Amino acid sequence: MCGIVAYIGSSNALPVLLDGLRRLEYRGYDSAGVALLQSGRIDVRKAVGRIANLAEEIEKNPVSGQIGISHTRWATHGAVTRENAHPHSDRSGRLHLVHNGVIENYQTLREQLIERGHEFHSQTDTEVLAHLVGEAFEQSATQDKGSLVEAVRSALRQVIGTYGISVVHADVPGVIVGARRGSPLVLGIGKDEHFLASDVSAIVAHTRDVVYLNDYEIVALQAEGFEISTVSGGGAGFQISRVEFDASSVDKGKYPHYMLKEIHEQPNTVRDAMRGRLSLEEATAKLGGLNMTNSELRAVDRIVLAGCGTAFHSAMTGEYIIESLSHIPVECEFASEFRYRNIPLQRDTLAFVISQSGETADTLAALRESQRKGHRTLGICNNVASTIARESDGGVYMHAGPEIGVAATKSFTSQLTIFTLLGLLLGRIRHLSHSEGRDMIAQMEKLPDLVARTIELESQVAAIAKKYAQAKNFLFMGRQAHYPIALEGALKLKEISYISASGYPSAELKHGVIALITEDTPSLFIAPRDAVFEKNISNIEEVKARKGPVIAIGTEGDTALKKICDDVILIPDAPHYLSPILSVIPLQLLAYYIAVELGCDVDKPRNLAKSVTVE
Ligand code: M6R
Numbered sequence: 001m002c003g004i005v006a007y008i009g010s011s012n013a014l015p016v017l018l019d020g021l022r023r024l025e026y027r028g029y030d031s032a033g034v035a036l037l038q039s040g041r042i043d044v045r046k047a048v049g050r051i052a053n054l055a056e057e058i059e060k061n062p063v064s065g066q067i068g069i070s071h072t073r074w075a076t077h078g079a080v081t082r083e084n085a086h087p088h089s090d091r092s093g094r095l096h097l098v099h100n101g102v103i104e105n106y107q108t109l110r111e112q113l114i115e116r117g118h119e120f121h122s123q124t125d126t127e128v129l130a131h132l133v134g135e136a137f138e139q140s141a142t143q144d145k146g147s148l149v150e151a152v153r154s155a156l157r158q159v160i161g162t163y164g165i166s167v168v169h170a171d172v173p174g175v176i177v178g179a180r181r182g183s184p185l186v187l188g189i190g191k192d193e194h195f196l197a198s199d200v201s202a203i204v205a206h207t208r209d210v211v212y213l214n215d216y217e218i219v220a221l222q223a224e225g226f227e228i229s230t231v232s233g234g235g236a237g238f239q240i241s242r243v244e245f246d247a248s249s250v251d252k253g254k255y256p257h258y259m260l261k262e263i264h265e266q267p268n269t270v271r272d273a274m275r276g277r278l279s280l281e282e283a284t285a286k287l288g289g290l291n292m293t294n295s296e297l298r299a300v301d302r303i304v305l306a307g308c309g310t311a312f313h314s315a316m317t318g319e320y321i322i323e324s325l326s327h328i329p330v331e332c333e334f335a336s337e338f339r340y341r342n343i344p345l346q347r348d349t350l351a352f353v354i355s356q357s358g359e360t361a362d363t364l365a366a367l368r369e370s371q372r373k374g375h376r377t378l379g380i381c382n383n384v385a386s387t388i389a390r391e392s393d394g395g396v397y398m399h400a401g402p403e404i405g406v407a408a409t410k411s412f413t414s415q416l417t418i419f420t421l422l423g424l425l426l427g428r429i430r431h432l433s434h435s436e437g438r439d440m441i442a443q444m445e446k447l448p449d450l451v452a453r454t455i456e457l458e459s460q461v462a463a464i465a466k467k468y469a470q471a472k473n474f475l476f477m478g479r480q481a482h483y484p485i486a487l488e489g490a491l492k493l494k495e496i497s498y499i500s501a502s503g504y505p506s507a508e509l510k511h512g513v514i515a516l517i518t519e520d521t522p523s524l525f526i527a528p529r530d531a532v533f534e535k536n537i538s539n540i541e542e543v544k545a546r547k548g549p550v551i552a553i554g555t556e557g558d559t560a561l562k563k564i565c566d567d568v569i570l571i572p573d574a575p576h577y578l579s580p581i582l583s584v585i586p587l588q589l590l591a592y593y594i595a596v597e598l599g600c601d602v603d604k605p606r607n608l609a610k611s612v613t614v615e
Pocket of ligand 1: 355357359406407409493611
């Protein structure tokens with residue numbers, strides 16, 4: 001949540017900052033601002049809303065400089081107003097600061113600062129931090145790089161909460177200071193220029209050499225170098241990493257929206273999730289990142305999967321997939337509830353946290369709580385440099401490439417692919433025979449083609465979307481592993497088109513939901529040809545008897561659904577452990593095309609942000 005970009009070098013900072021902010025807009029888009037330092041003074045420009053509004057403001061009121069910090073905001077403390085937009089300044093007006101995170105003790109600190117004569121101009125927690133740094137700087141004997149770093153250190157020692165920050169001071173013109181705790185910050189290394197950003201996508205067009213800062217680290221950037229130290233005052237080592245993707249991976253390419261691009265990437269992303277992980281010879285999956293021997297895996301007698309939003313739906317689907325393949329009991333937990341619920345975890349429980357971004361605050365807290373209890377806790381992440389990826393005891397990377405659209409799509413199908421690999425691995429250690437393992441591998445190798453064939457249904461789904469786009473309420477129904485797919489379909493529709501939608505197990509219909517059925521309430525049934533197909537048909541009949549319109553997702557070749565449903569989308573046949581990966585794709589497309597039809601901002605739905613780094 002919130003995005004930070006900072007630049008120091010010999011080029012004009014403004015285009016770097018604006019371009020970086022546009023790439024970070026998925027992290028928040030309530031307001032934006034820049035502070036640029038030139039000739040000993042700092043000019044600030046802010047605007048409510050998108051980066052485009054900020055760019056317009058700057059066009060009317062130009063600003064330039066070779067040193068600058070910038071921010072795109074997702075509001076936590078204080079309304080969406082220009083006053084609350086970052087950067088915020090101290091009482092001298094010469095120090096400016098941008099912040100991602102939440103200062104939990106800001107009220108107390110604010111009251112103390114007011115008593116000491118400070119005046120506040122916003123309702124944000126961030127402004128407190130700016131005043132604290134400014135006050136510490138005022139009190140320092142010298143006015144140089146060292147004293148600015150020391151002032152930041154002194155302020156950070158007083159705050160409780162999370163921060164990724166970037167600070168400039170007009171009295172120390174050749175330096176930008178950054179620091180992190182709980183909110184990501186990456187340093188980009190260029191030739192006589194340096195960058196700071198919340199995410200590499202903001203700077204990858206300029207450099208692919210980066211240092212991912214750790215919690216409690218402070219960095220002082222200059223055009224020609226950088227120094228990293230810790231909040232406690234010691235020095236800190238660092239490792240330069242090479243970013244694997246290039247700027248084109250974070251562009252929309254030929255697609256009008258990231259979401260559509262990412263839906264279309266799925267044949268490749270499911271392939272990449274499996275790449276190098278299937279052994280035909282041993283008829284199993286190889287997941288070296290788990291850091292566990294087969295005998296350790298054999299001892300696992302329970303699995304807990306935790307995640308939020310779409311990652312939670314993938315966990316629910318994973319429960320069906322892993323249990324059916326490995327016969328190990330699996331439980332799912334909302335990561336946001338995990339640490340407060342205090343669930344009993346037996347000794348041989350293996351916990352996984354699932355997160356595309358690897359930065360979701362609730363999921364990170366679940367990881368830490370599970371580890372605190374002494375459990376080996378593994379991560380399933382997409383972002384390889386993320387906090388969850390770094391703090392977990394091992395895990396599996398999705399290798400899906402950057403996911404920018406706020407609505408998660410390709411990360412979901414990558415997660416399901418990984419659960420199938422896990423099911424195969426754990427099943428082969430237990431009861432699956434060599435030939436069953438080989439059969440599964442043969443099926444999995446067909447998956448990218450099946451995904452591509454499902455995406456070819458796009459124009460049919462788009463036409464159905466047009467037909468139902470004006471509905472005010474949508475129901476999604478499925479059974480077994482397709483029940484969480486129904487939940488995911490409802491979530492996709494809600495978040496990008498703002499249509500009220502809910503998902504249920506099909507049989508739950510008659511226990512209450514059926515009261516919602518009207519001629520204007522479409523029901524979408526996921527009803528592939530499986531063991532519960534006939535049961536789904538009965539539920540569809542119940543809806544049709546009450547004149548409810550029904551859209552069904554069925555299996556290619558099916559004729560029964562066409563006789564009773566208003567619209568039918570037929571997906572390729574696949575084994576039960578792969579079928580959810582296919583059935584979710586028409587739901588992603590349906591949500592996408594309904595949102596487009598309604599003129600919604602698909603990639604940046606209201607009130608949301610891609611990476612939820614606050615609790
Ligand atoms: O980065 P994560 O996978 O941890 O994100 C979890 C959720 O915030 C995320 O899936 C959210 O629900 C998406 N907007 C759903 O499309």
